[in-house]
Amino acid sequence: AQRVTQPEKLLSVFKGAPVELKCNYSYSGSPELFWYVQYSRQRLQLLLRHISRESIKGFTADLNKGETSFHLKKPFAQEEDSAMYYCALNGEYSGNTPLVFGKGTRLSVIA
C-alpha cells in the first residue's frame, strides 16, 4: 500500500536556522514525490516536485530511494516560511492512484 509519513506535527525553528521537514514513503514501484504548502489564509498549492530538481523559495528536496525519503530542506529559515507543509506521493498510473498525502507538518519560524 502507498503511504506517506511525516513524523513531526509541528516544527519550530528560529529565523536564519536551517530547516528540514521529514517525509518518508512506502511504495513498491517508482513514485513521484511532491511537497505542497498551505500558507495562512491561502490555498494549498504545489511547492515542488522531485523530478524537476528545482529550488523554490530556497527549498530543495532530494528523493532518496534507498531510505525511501523525500525531506524538504532550506538552509536559512525566514518568517514567511511559516506554513503547513504536506508531502505527497503519486504512484505509477494504475487507474486508481491519485495523490496520497502525509498528515502534514506545521512549520513555525520564530523571529
Added chain:
Amino acid sequence: DSGVTQTPKHLITATGQRVTLRCSPRSGDLSVYWYQQSLDQGLQFLIQYYNGEERAKGNILERFSAQQFPDLHSELNLSSLELGDSALYFCASSQRINSYEQYFGPGTRLTVT
C-alpha cells in the same frame, strides 16, 4: 476568479442532518478531487471524478456521496452527519485524469454540533 471555487465557506449544522458542498473547477479542468482535512487525520482523499465519471475512491464513508455534472461542477453530499464529520472539505481540480498538480479551492469548513 478563474480558480477553483467552493461554496459555502462555512456551514454549521446539527447531527443527523444532510448537507451539500459545491465545487467549481478551474476553467478547462476535467478532473475534480474531494479531500477531508481534520486535525487528527491530515488531508484524506475522498473521491475523484473525471469528466462526469467516478474515477477513484478513497476513504469515503457510505454516508457520503458525490457527483460531477455536465458543466463539470461537483457536489459532495454528506448525510446523517456526526460530530466527527466536522472538518475542512477541500475540492481540487486538474486538467488530466491522474495529475500530480492539483489546484485547490479555499475549502468549506463544516461544523456539526
